[in-house]
Amino acid sequence: MTKVAVVYHSGYGHTAKQAQAVATGAESVAGASATLIPVEQIEEHWATLEAADAIIFGSPTYMGGVSAPFKAFMDASSKPWYARAWKDKIAAGFTNSASQSGDKLNTLIQLAVFAAQHAMIWVGVDILPGNNNSKGSVEDLNRLGSFLGAMAQSNADEPAELTPPPSDLKTAELLGARVAVTAKRLG
Secondary structure (H helix, E strand, O other): OEEEEEEEOOOOOHHHHHHHHHHHHHHOOOOEEEEEEEHHHHHHOHHHHHHOOEEEEEEEEEOOEEOHHHHHHHHHOHHHHHHOOOOOOEEEEEEEEOOOOOOHHHHHHHHHHHHHHOOOEEOOOOOOOOOOOOOOOOOOOOOOOOOOOEEEEOOOOOOOOOOOOHHHHHHHHHHHHHHHHHHHHHO
16 A cells, blocks of 8 residues: 655645645545645654655745745654654745745745755646646646646635635645656556
């Protein structure tokens, strides 16, 4: 069984919805399972991360980077870092913000550098950008045009029941599936 852990923080529920989509994608791969781990519960799950074949990191983009609770998780990972416990595990990332850009790329870069410090193998989005020509629409997959990880946009005045849009959630599912396939192939 290929084990995928999805570690995330969600301030208002939008990123949790994206995390669920990532996990759904991972579990769509035969022989793969996914465990959702909110960073608030990380103390109960260090062993889960060590046993995982892949770890997918998710955080909302706040002020151009990961949220403070997610950064606290990153800082708390110094013991597995020192022990090289996550070396050669597959890694990926996702993020969400209210703005179309919202400096989400910076958050994904922060997550990728974090994974690199843990000697992990980063996997990005493998589909071309959508919504980038006159025939495109917000229903296109990868509509925000990211290759480093899955991006989502949630209107600031709408609850998680309404946003992020289905195209962003489907993009997150595809990332989860790609990570599970990659972990299975390399495992």
